[in-house]
Structures are given as C-alpha cells and as structure tokens.
Amino acid sequence: MKPIPGAPPATITQLPRAEDRLSFVYLERCTIHRDNNAITAQDERGVIHLPAATLGAVLVGPGARVTHAAMTLLADSGATVVWVGEQGVRYYAHGRSLARTSRLLEAQARIVSNQNERLRVARAMYAMRFAGEDTRGLTMQQLRGREGARMRKVYREAAEQSGVEWKRRDYRPDDFESSDPINQAMSAATTCLYGVVHSVIVALGCSPGLGIVHTGHARSFVFDIADLYKAEMAVPAAFEIVGAGSEDIPGDVRRRMRDKLHGGHLLTRCAADIRRLLSGDDTEIESSDVVYLWDGGDRVVASGVGYATDEVEVPW
Structure with missing residues (x-):
C-alpha cells in the first residue's frame, strides 16, 4: 500500500494544550497556505509564517483565500477556523478536537x-x-x-x-x-x-x-x-x-x-x-486513544476483542 503523500500530522502528544496556545489571529485580504507545519499568510507586502500548532483560533476575514493544504494542517493541529464578515459575526467551521477521550x-x-x-x-x-x-x-x-x-x-x-x-x-x-x-x-x-x-x-x-x-x-x-x-x-x-x-x-x-x-x-x-x-476538577484529563464498548450500567469492556461464544448466536 502506498504511503499517504505529504507531511504526516503531529501526534496528540506533540501538540500544545489549548491553554498554551495563542488566543486568536485575524487574517483578511490575503492567501492562507501551508509551508511544512506552518500556516502562511501572503499579500502584496510579503509572507508571514505562523506555527499551526500554536494557534487557538484563526479568524478569517473578507478577501481571504484558504488552500486545502492550509485547512488540512489547521484541522490536524486542532485549531478552530472561524469565517467572519467585514464587521459582523459569522461562524462556519472548526478543526478537529485535541481531546482523545470523551x-x-x-x-x-x-x-x-x-x-x-x-x-x-x-x-x-x-x-x-x-x-x-x-x-x-x-x-x-x-x-x-x-x-x-x-x-x-x-x-x-x-x-x-x-x-x-x-x-x-x-x-x-x-x-x-x-x-x-x-x-x-x-x-x-x-x-x-x-x-x-x-x-x-x-x-x-x-x-x-x-x-x-x-x-x-x-x-x-x-x-x-x-x-x-x-x-x-x-x-x-x-x-x-x-x-x-x-x-x-x-x-x-x-x-x-x-x-x-x-x-x-x-x-x-x-x-x-x-x-x-x-x-469538578480543573486538572488536565489525560488524552488516550483507548476505545471501550459499553457493557450496560456503568460498565465497559475492551474493544477490538471477539466476544462470540458457543452460547451466542452471531447473525453473520
């Protein structure tokens, strides 16, 4: 199987926590693109680079164009992207959650x-x-x-x-x-x-x-x-x-x-x-990729395990 092209997304442990990021960046009348793991904003004055993993929210104003590569990086980095009008309030999209637990x-x-x-x-x-x-x-x-x-x-x-x-x-x-x-x-x-x-x-x-x-x-x-x-x-x-x-x-x-x-x-x-x-607790909840199966009541069991027995009729 061929590998997926492009730079691989950062793992959850490599991404800064939400509270350690920049609050927001507002961009308008520019082209928003990607350069490795940085978001770039280019207009007639030049190009600026913004490390995607350090961003909390990107407010995209009028006249801005966003490339697919930029949106992929922002989503993988857990940054929220909000499209806003010239003056007003509009919300359209957000990136993927940083959390790995529900x-x-x-x-x-x-x-x-x-x-x-x-x-x-x-x-x-x-x-x-x-x-x-x-x-x-x-x-x-x-x-x-x-x-x-x-x-x-x-x-x-x-x-x-x-x-x-x-x-x-x-x-x-x-x-x-x-x-x-x-x-x-x-x-x-x-x-x-x-x-x-x-x-x-x-x-x-x-x-x-x-x-x-x-x-x-x-x-x-x-x-x-x-x-x-x-x-x-x-x-x-x-x-x-x-x-x-x-x-x-x-x-x-x-x-x-x-x-x-x-x-x-x-x-x-x-x-x-x-x-x-x-x-009831302000401490950070550890991120985890563990997935469980509900077992009734407050009980859970491990996923990825075959639970069929001789006493259980499997429909397939």
Whole structure:
C-alpha cells in the first residue's frame, strides 16, 4: 500500500494544550497556505509564517483565500477556523478536537440531561460572576435577575469611565452599520471572545451546542462560557476604543481584545473553568486513544476483542 503523500500530522502528544496556545489571529485580504507545519499568510507586502500548532483560533476575514493544504494542517493541529464578515459575526467551521477521550463530553451530556445537575452547574457559573454572593438556593429566574442588574451596572460604570453615551445593547447581526459606535464595538469584541472560547471548547472535546444556561443554539455552550469573561474583557475593550475616538472600530477592538485575552490568560482560565464546571476538577484529563464498548450500567469492556461464544448466536 502506498504511503499517504505529504507531511504526516503531529501526534496528540506533540501538540500544545489549548491553554498554551495563542488566543486568536485575524487574517483578511490575503492567501492562507501551508509551508511544512506552518500556516502562511501572503499579500502584496510579503509572507508571514505562523506555527499551526500554536494557534487557538484563526479568524478569517473578507478577501481571504484558504488552500486545502492550509485547512488540512489547521484541522490536524486542532485549531478552530472561524469565517467572519467585514464587521459582523459569522461562524462556519472548526478543526478537529485535541481531546482523545470523551469524558468531558459525557459529563456535559449528563449535566444537561439532569435538571438538578444542570441547575447546580448554572448556579456555579453565576457564582463565578457574583463575587462573594451565595447562589446555592437561587432559582434560574432569580439568577437571571441578578445577572441583568450586574450587567447594567457594568455598562453604566464603563460608560462613565470612558465618557461614552450608553443606552442599551442594540444590534442586528445582519447589519453591522445600523448600530451606533459602541454597539458596533461590542459586536466586534464579542466576536473575538466567542471565537477563542469556541476554540477551547472543541479542543477539550466538549459540545458547543450543549449549553447549561443558554439552549437551543448550535453555540449555546460557547455563549455560556463567554459570559464568564464578557464583563471583564469585552465590555471594557469596546468602551475604551470608542471613548478614544477610534476611526477603525472593528480593527482597534480586535487588537485591544488580543491584548486583554493575552494579559488575562484567558486560554488557561477558560480550559480550567470548563473542566471544573463539568468534572469538578480543573486538572488536565489525560488524552488516550483507548476505545471501550459499553457493557450496560456503568460498565465497559475492551474493544477490538471477539466476544462470540458457543452460547451466542452471531447473525453473520
């Protein structure tokens, strides 16, 4: 049998963990290709090289062309690729998970499927935002009320500090220009935050669609986790840029978010928070290529073994 042509993909043990990667890189109006194990971006100014295994998320903007070889490398490296419009928010694809175990995904599914567990984790998620408050006995309605009051206060304080007028969050995903400058900045900031959080979720092998607080959307869990950091990172970045009189809101917000995500160690925190919420432990789960067969109840048996006996009628 002939070997598969091209450079072989890195093994899971050779790839950096999600929390050790660059948060995101935004590329537009260029050709994205591959040079060995690096992603290249070429335009009229020249070529830059980006080691694929160090990337968390690649945000591909307008005017960009991506080759098959580049996408293959990004997928093998476990990087998330998000296509975005000129200003707005669009998500189209992600790379292969870095995880080789389904333990976190199974824990996530159990939590979503059990009302008591789901409420417990929802309370824990809100407790991470309500410093010093006890959320153990609160209903979802009470939690939402407290969160609404908290975010109104966050927006009000950010507006006072930046000198930006704030009325309310008002935007149309399909018409970026219809919003006022601060809402445009908020959309740009949350785009970056969602892309990075999505990259961590899929890198850990979790489902973006199985949300705890949010539900019904293909990225419900992305919105859940991003809300843990929105007041700390996205809101200040948006108000700071608008308050400074930016003439390139989307570009300036992306750069400010890049600095905040890096300075706030978001990848490390996000990965640990997801593990803690879903499994009760923030330590890394060892990757493994072992596959088991369900044996009923909580039991599993090894796969790749013939279990036919004289007492079992095999249909083939």
